[in-house]
Amino acid sequence: MDFLDLIDALQSLADGVLFGATYALLGIGFTLIFGVMHKINLSFAAASIGAAYASLLILAGVKAPPALVFLAAAGCGGVIGGLVYLIGFRFIPLANPLATLMSTVGLLLLIDEIIVHTTAGVPLNYPALFSDVIIRAGPFNLRGDLMFVFLLGCLCMVLLLMLLYRTRLGLATRAMSQQPVAAELCGISNTKVNILTFVTTGIVGGIAGAMIGAAIGMLSPLLSLPLTVKGLIVTVIGGLGSIPGAIIAGLLVGGLENLFQYWRGVSERDLYIMLLLFVFLVFRPGGLFAPATARD
């Protein structure tokens, strides 16, 4: 029996880690915006879910294959990302971090309510890729669709790192995040870089929203608030601005969540997770992958 318990615990951990891939995707978005603008966009998770909803609405009439739905979600995510920048950041002075914090809270509520108004808050079925594939490894089962999400998350990370370190846009973005004034003096347009960052993260968000929808099999406005919290947790655990950190933190959070679910049951699960997080942040405020120059 003990052996079986161990297997169950490991299986729970594995399931959680795989599901954590969706948290990782969200964390990448949060952390990217933070890396460039040193600001937090609280509406990001809601916008991601919104993008997934939008992809369903756009393709409502046609019987589109899942891959097309995901692409549509990524596209919608990009558009929403741009809009979020224009509405929530463009006209608010940068020196005022609290103001953009609040404007993104407003956007979060707004996006949520738009979703609720278009769907009456009813959960919608979302298509998935490889959902019938289950990889069996000894006594363990691994969900094919989540493996796909995980690989997609890694792919996003590689593409983003390439974008940041191999392209002119990436160079401009990094310049902007390190020395905005100097960058502007070198002829880099602040607004342009910011809007491109938001569109890029929006695309990642759209993909994340679609993957979340696919992994759960459903979309509901119930998701946006818990996912916002999870996304933030992943961002800070991974270390602000660190993309690989966000991925690892995402998997970690997913795994721990399931492990505590297994050990302590649902009523106490989140209690321990939250206390653990509190302690972690207090004693390791830089997160797992804090940049070395952390003094603000």
Place this chain on the structure above:
Amino acid sequence: MDFYLGLIQIIGVHTLLGLSAYCVLHTGQVSLAQAGFFAVGAYVAGMLTVLAHWPIVPALLVAGVVAGSLACAVGFPALRVKGLMLVVATAAFGEAVRLFFFNFNYQLERGGFHIGPHGGEGFRQIRYFPEYGWSTLEVAAFIWVVVVLTMAALWWMDRSRAGAVLRAVGEDEVAAQSSGINVTVVKVSAMTVGGVIAGIGGGIFAHYTTHIEHIQFGIVLATFAVAYPILGGLSNVFGTLIAVIFIQGFLIEGLRFMGDWRNLLFGGLIVLAMNVRPRGLIDAGTITLVKRLVFRSKERASA
């Protein structure tokens, strides 16, 4: 009439919630733990009046003290971190408090009924006000006595040395530290004062809603606690009050005639407000601005 008195009660309690976050924001910290302290106050005060039959005033005082002590205890470790880390750390703490009450079961049997907090099903029948014959007007007046006292105390603090110290820490910690201010003591004191105010506010909240359950004290309430002072502006306590009136009075009740549009406007108008007034509804130059606006709108009306 009762409706407006009820609304005034709600505005009063949310002002207390906002002021508790205002204290902490002064030191430059965004704390999402205020909903947790609010919950502690609510449960403590509710249990004292319902289970121990205490009168309301001592119950509220104890609620404030308990929540304040908790805030003080949390403040020491939590305020080591800053910025977004602190936001998430305090949010985690607030959620932990909420989940504690989700698991908290302490029921007594009275006359065949079980009373007291009952885990996920909440804590019902906290009916001190109606049972002791308080009218809506009296409750509203009572709440506002508390609110006015709190605002007066904070107003005075803002203008005293303590306020200067708080602002110094909020503006530039390093500079404050090098001029001999003990930053930790200042931050933890602010957190404690905030906890006391939140605890008292929570105690009143439990009594006018008569039923509390863990879901009410979630991240949304915590966000609103910091939203009030940010939206209203940090230059003085009236900013928080104005923001509460804006959200509770205007966005929630005032826009009711808009029907289905009300909820879309809720988020939208918060975004708009931040775009138009990024430093809060009331900032340092507001009074001159108000004068100018009044003058201009008169001009416009005559044109």
Place this chain on the structure above:
Amino acid sequence: MLKKYVALAAVVGAMAALAVATPSPAQERTVKITAFGAKSGVVRVFGINSEAALKAAAEVINTAGGVTLGDGTKAKFAIEFLDDRCNAEEGISVIRRIASTDAFIAVGPTCSNVAESLFGILQKKVGDTSDTGLQFPIIADVAAKGGLAKISEWSFRNVPSEFEMYKSLFAWLKTQHPNLKTIWGGVEKDFAHSNATFGVIKQQAEVNGFQILGQSEWLLADTTFSTQVREMKRANPEIVAISAHPFTTCGVLKEMERQGVKPKLLIGLTSSSSIETLQGCAKQAEGIIIPTSFAPVTPEAAKAAELVAKFGGSADLHSAAAYEIMFILKDVIEKQKIMARPDTVAADRVKMREGLAALKETNGLLGKIGRTADREAIKPFLYVHAKDGKWQVLFKPSS
């Protein structure tokens, strides 16, 4: 500069909307019934359905001549629906707003947590002058947590008794499937209604000789259920009973399919017998049995469902209760000779309360509804199951 003009334009627009929204004085007498509930957030669909059902019932009554008031005049019903966002404070505001008008009854709310607070601010015992609680009758259509109406003598409900439903269901299962013995429970732990109902399910299963192997627990907004379903799989139960709302019910059912858990019988929560479950997971929900107090099986019920659909809602056990409430109100108004005039408001409220409290039986869409001394309803019910992507009647117990 531009920003200020935009702000000004917004204010002017709001004023204009206010002017348009102000109703013009009606020609004939109308009795406005104000209802309230959630019309925003994840529970918006409940508000939409309730509002549609109330309007549909009002239309039926109005085309049949309307309601006869105490002074013998005929009046038409008009419905107003206010949103409380499923928030207790806002619910209190809404009820105080309604109580400050000429209304003599309010219908609502959607959420049990709002009902708890609202019924709490009402006067507990009628005539107790030391109790300054609000003296205003409320009749609930949706809020489903057990035993709410006993909080105040001014609170009423026309909500099915889940205790009776699951009691009957398990007794029936015992006769139908004598070879099935073991049950595994699943419960959405942090929602008052599902959590309380799960207690009823467990108790009734045990009373009827089923063996409960254990239970899995999850939260309202949970997204992964693999650990919970694995416990279920390990126990290998013959019956799985899930007390959860559509979103997580579907999540669990999908995970059960993934892990290959195929119990011989599935039982669900009353609230999941709605269109939402089928939109979320028709395939996985196939066969799930749910007791419900509404299905379009009688001519009246079929007509009601059609009318509710016309008003943009869908008839389910919750909105059907709202539909029935309009007819209950009509009867009580006529029997108690409610005047519905501004100067008789206080007396009308008292008479309305007395009339509702005196009811022993009311008409329902599926037959007679009994009323208890606790101001609750005992509604006829039936069992439905999901078949071919639709809810179909499985069995109608004769009550």
